[in-house]
Amino acid sequence: xxxxxxxxxxxxxxxxxxxxxxxxxxxxxxxxxxxxxxxxxxxxxxxxxxxxxxxxxxxxxxxxxxxxxxxxxxxxxxxxxxxxxxxxxxxxxxxxxxxxxxxxxxxxxxxxxxxxxxxxxxxxxxxxxxxxxxxxxxxxxxxxxxxxxxxxxxxxxxxxxxxxxxxxxxxxxxxxxxxxxxxxxxxxxxxxxxxxxxxxxxxxxxxxxxxxxxxxxxxxxxxxxxxxxxxxxxxxxxxxxxxxxx
Numbered sequence: 001x002x003x004x005x006x007x008x009x010x011x012x013x014x015x016x017x018x019x020x021x022x023x024x025x026x027x028x029x030x031x032x033x034x035x036x037x038x039x040x041x042x043x044x045x046x047x048x049x050x051x052x053x054x055x056x057x058x059x060x061x062x063x064x065x066x067x068x069x070x071x072x073x074x075x076x077x078x079x080x081x082x083x084x085x086x087x088x089x090x091x092x093x094x095x096x097x098x099x100x101x102x103x104x105x106x107x108x109x110x111x112x113x114x115x116x117x118x119x120x121x122x123x124x125x126x127x128x129x130x131x132x133x134x135x136x137x138x139x140x141x142x143x144x145x146x147x148x149x150x151x152x153x154x155x156x157x158x159x160x161x162x163x164x165x166x167x168x169x170x171x172x173x174x175x176x177x178x179x180x181x182x183x184x185x186x187x188x189x190x191x192x193x194x195x196x197x198x199x200x201x202x203x204x205x206x207x208x209x210x211x212x213x214x215x216x217x218x219x220x221x222x223x224x225x226x227x228x229x230x231x232x233x234x235x236x237x238x239x240x241x242x243x244x245x246x
Contacts, residue, residue: 004060059092126170168188
């Protein structure tokens with residue numbers, strides 16, 4: 001058993017949340033039980049995830065996509081009310097880290113995904129991604145590695161060179177950074193969601209784009225952070241998959 005506030009303070013410091021101002025407040029978003037024995041993690045806030053947490057007796061839920069986004073209407077509608085009611089019924093705290101978790105150099109989504117496809121980080125790409133090297137892969141080889149890691153077939157815009165040695169990895173909805181990747185000399189970019197202009201960009205700038213799903217590319221960060229917190233505070237943790245094809 002560990003104190004809720006102790007866990008939150010440790011996670012905030014570990015992820016350096018003050019460096020990442022954004023649309024949603026990082027860290028503790030809903031206050032539940034003061035002591036934690038079981039931490040449940042998932043990619044995104046949803047009624048299904050919060051009800052599962054209450055059902056299994058988890059006192060804390062950790063997500064990448066939390067509540068209270070500043071670009072959403074400031075109203076407690078049926079969706080938000082249902083989520084909050086589920087958390088309140090189970091006395092479940094909600095802990096959410098978005099950009100801070102994307103960017104972490106070892107626990108972050110980009111770092112975890114890069115490790116699973118055998119890419120070696122060599123520095124930052126953009127604000128939250130990683131510049132990586134790979135061992136002269138073909139686009140087919142890279143696609144196969146991604147498919148094995150994520151258990152889903154990615155969308156591939158194959159317009160780059162035959163040998164891929166420099167790979168930009170930025171999970172989630174980072175298709176907007178494809179131009180930057182091409183200008184910075186990357187042979188391919190791996191992300192979650194593409195954007196409509198990406199096809200023309202890939203063709204005209206000679207770069208590959210592999211888009212493997214927003215949800216799928218961001219599964220691993222919450223799991224890595226939950227495992228780290230569980231080991232640090234001697235509590236149990238579980239991951240709950242709420243299937244999302246996006």
